[in-house]
Amino acid sequence: MQDGQSYDYIIVGAGSAGCVLANRLSEGGRHQVLLLEAGGKDDSFWIHIPIGYGKTIVDEKVNWKFQTEPNPALGGRCIYWPRGKVLGGSSSINGLIYIRGQAEDYDHWRQLGNPGWSYEDVLPYFKKAENQENGSDAFHGVGGPLTVTNLRERNPLCDAFIGSAQSQGIPRNDDFNGAQQEGAGYFQATVRNGRRESAATAYLRPALRRSNLTVLTGAMTEKVLLDGKKATGVQFRHQGKVLTARAGREVILSAGSIKSPHLLMLSGIGDAQHLAEQGIEPRHDLRGVGQNLQDHYGGQITWKCNQAITMNDVMMSRFRQMQVGLQWLLTRRGPLSVPAGQAALFARVLPDSATPDLQFLFQTFSGGYYEDGLFKFSGFANFICPVRPNSRGQITLRSPDPYDQPRLEPNYFSDERDRRTAVEGLKLARRMAASRPLADFVISEHLPGSETATDQQIEDYLVENGGCVSHQVGTCKMGTDAMAVVDPNLRVHGVGGLRVVDASIMPTLISGNTNAPTIMIAEKAAAAILGQAA
Template sequence: MADFDYIIVGGGSAGCVLANRLSTDPKNRVLLLEAGGKDDYVWIKVPVGYLYCIGNPRTDWCMSTEAEAGLNGRALKYPRGRVLGGCSSINGMIYMRGQAADYDGWRQSGNPGWGWDDVLPYFTRAEDHYDGASPVHGSGGEIRVEKQRLRWTILEAFRDACGQAGIPAIDDFNIGDNEGASFFQVTQRKGWRWSASDAFLKPVRSRANLKVVTGALVDKVIVEQGRAVGVAYSLGGTPQVALSGGEVLLAAGAIGSPAILERSGIGDAAHLSALGITPVLDAPQVGANLQDHLQLRCAWRVSGVSTLNQRAANIFGKALIGLEYVLKRSGPMAMAPSQLGVFTKSDARYATANLEYHVQPLSLEAFGGSLDPFPAFTASVCNLRPESRGTSRISTADPSIAPGIRPNYLSTDEDRRVAAQAIRQARGIVAQPALARFHPEEVRPGACFKTEDDLRRAAGDIGTTIFHPVGTAAMGTVVDERLRVNGIGTLRVVDASVMPTITSGNTNAPTMMIAEKGAEMVLADARG
């Protein structure tokens, strides 16, 4: 006898959506397994708390990449959420769908049903937009989307400088074409983080047909006669088995889901055999096609304008920041990591914006480090459509050991060319009259980097992940357009792994959309 109709592996952004939608019908018995813990840590709720969640083993798996040749031999920390809500509980809260052309490209590459017109209803269905319902936004849905509750003169000046550089100010990044400069909209409610767990899971936890288990480390999917019939996992070190009479849905993310597939014998057969895992299905694309956005953190020292570097430089300033948040739920403690966004083209060869800037009224040597002891701002810029492709593959059958993550950043000449041009373009914006009164002085990478070779080397020195891994169980190779694993029955992957190409922006909203659409597919297929 099967214990459940649906077993969902992973309680992150996608898993919370799936748990909500699949358990709506009380006849469906749903199990949600999350390897991390409960999302009851106070710093999850306070927006600035990402600083205390990323790199914290209570909330982050604290993974790292392998040493990257494109980053001049550096390895990067690679945060992944370790609580209910997954990365939506520790991320930058930016609500960004990407561009219509992203999804039209998915459809045109052989994935019917995934064009912009196809997916837009799934974005709006779950949305509760601050400006109400419209043809491109929803109202009354689970995910609250709000304006940020802050104001910085330096950011407004940067936006004006963009206008002077030919990048217009726009109101909304989420209408299909995001080219322009605007302030990011965020997944917050009244100054608090609003994660996928807050939105989708907590309101339905009391459903009798939904069981949520935290601390459940999934080893593998149990496959019998070519079908997924359950999962093997451990709970407090004790082996457990859960059986499914319907489907097993992997929603463990672009790093977790391919690792589970591999431990289940679904992956590159030669690689699995070398690890002592009996191959069930030779699927060499599992764990391949890894894509991520690499950001180049360019920074300028300024004068005559307030930045967070000064405001948080002493106890008195920090006290005022805390008081503002307590009284108004606004100010720096309500900040997403990035406030102003800019989408533009690196050059005229691109039909749509291929660069994204995250502009911040602060600067620091590296994420999680101390703020610089002088007023400054950062204009991080990333290539939205990297050609580089990497891998995430297990190196052992032990589920407690993180996979080997090799993004292969800056491994193509085009990616290196775009990186150099991005730094030049950032300098061009900063050189506009709107910022001149603040006397910007480049501190990263530094004005000494001038030639093409200099800038390519600088990109390798300052480049760091913006935490958007996708593509490791892609539609068209590992799964079909209904997210079913090719060659294995009753098994799907429903998370960022299935993106054939990365979206042009932050990836959390697209991941929730994928789960919304995926849940509908599961229910439709069950009805026949």
């Protein structure tokens, strides 16, 4: 492309939201669309094999590999944040789990002053995006770009987990995205024909042949260009050159909950005092940029298994590795075709919770976090996290250099209710493991171990050993209050021609994994931009 070239829409970030927007805004050929992605193409083998998240989650070629600042409530620990730096963004490296959250999450958004965002309002966009294997009904759609399927491989540990949940009075739930979320059952996943279904494969790839869509990879956006209080384009670096592109209609930031507020601040949009302190000329004082950061933080409980049926066993045997690899290559089935969590539980563990306050991600493997790898014995795990955390953090500038990582201060576990929910969750997991049928598979609890017995000891274990599941949201929150960054149409307050469309606009974190809601947000935003209804 030529320097200074004009487009109708410029989209920054080809992640879950950006790929949706690129597809929808380029449909029909009416608009010229430019999509800029700092990362590269999604051509890695490990992106497309579902189990490949174990590789990509630490691969700097496709991953920003962010690190937080020391967390005061975690004894000064820094937490690793994997985020996708590749076509498809984090949908190309995530655990492939399809969860929408609770209806009450979206009704709460509406109650916070965001008309058009109740569950009734957003459900049509979930359905529009979806190609549901089980068919269409009141909650699900077919024929959409995003394929959602049932698990092909069902480990007996998962059935035992669900059975032991039922022994604790928790109902079975065969559709967490249906009439209610509460219960235990199997996840559905964004997997199509045994391969990962990312936003890039579902939305972007079908649109690449359109002449009115330009996609640049390796294009690092440095700032939004402003003419007074109006966005007119972007400045970015591509192939060693600093270039500009002009937007006749809008610039849309879809760079995610870290990079979207970072770009706003680099462009002079944010808390004026903070920007001035960093040597950036304030162009528009918007105090909420980078504030309201939320994420799911929790911890895992792991057990030693008395049968060689876990992924740990596969990885400890060269022969079994070759066996399951060949199985996937020939049939697209087997242990390599499953998401990061196979079964789940959503339950209420605090007496005053009206809806589930806790999520379990049940895993037929066990190990440390990310780079630590799997344990060298048969084992399985539960990752436990409060789904509606009250802890709030912030993202601020480290310097005016676009290539410096911003300061990430999530303030994990600073809220007493978050800590209490996680402690009660671990105690529930123990009760389940002590009851049949799951108890029939347990040799012993490995971590935290029986010596971690009191509530305070459990809390200390979660403080010292917990981690996040990288569901960062809220840093460009939607609303009309003094700390809101975008309005209910996702237009940046006080700046013309500029929107933010990604998970950063969520005023509160939804109860579950964030990929499906992010795709919904982009579907809804695209319809609003084009003046359509679902």
